[in-house]
Every structure is written in structure tokens, then in C-alpha cells.
Amino acid sequence: MTPQTLVGDVFVGLGVLLIGIAAVGLLRLPDVYNRANAVAKAASLGLVSVLLGVVVLAPSGTAVVVLLVAAALQLFTVPIAGYAIGEAAWLSRAPLVPGTHRDRPDGGGGTGA
Structure with missing residues (x-):
């Protein structure tokens, strides 16, 4: 096994692990806000790690x-999509977990629309 193969396999394995963690978070976390956060972070970093592993291999x-452009687009678009999902959930009044801390005492937030 060459060092290049080892590094590529480590990146791919780390990416698969992160995507698996995102899937578990999607199934186990209590509300839409926690789920969107877990999936946006872990899945995007997992996909970028897999793409970097393929670049090395x-x-x-x-x-x-192609793979570096795909990784850059992933890093730029997934945080925006995660925010949009959270904002849509907030505007549709998706329920929060009872112990969730709110920034405003009236429970308000969002864009004010």
C-alpha cells in the first residue's frame, strides 16, 4: 500500500464516517432545527472529505x-441551504424541543415576514 493510497483511503473513510454520523443525527435528534444543523455540517464535510480522497486516489x-470545484460548491451552498431550511421551519412554526433556549423572550425571530 502506497502512502497516496493510504491518505486517499483515510479521507474516504473519514467522509463515510461523517455521512453516517449525519444519518444517525437525522434519525435521532429531537427537532427539525437540530436535524438540519447536523445534516448540514456533517454531510457537507463528509462529502468534501470523500471528494478529496478521490482526488488523492x-x-x-x-x-x-471537477472534484475541487464540486467540493468548493458544496462548502458554499450547504450552509445557505441549512439556514434556509431552518428559516422555513421557523416561519412555519415547527415545534421546538421543550428545553430549547430562545434568544428573544417573546420567542420571535426569523425575518419578520
């Missing part, structure tokens, strides 16, 4: 460019 010029 198959370093052709075209593959490197």
Missing part, C-alpha cells in the same frame, strides 16, 4: 478540477 487533471 485518482489525480488526473480533469478529475482534480
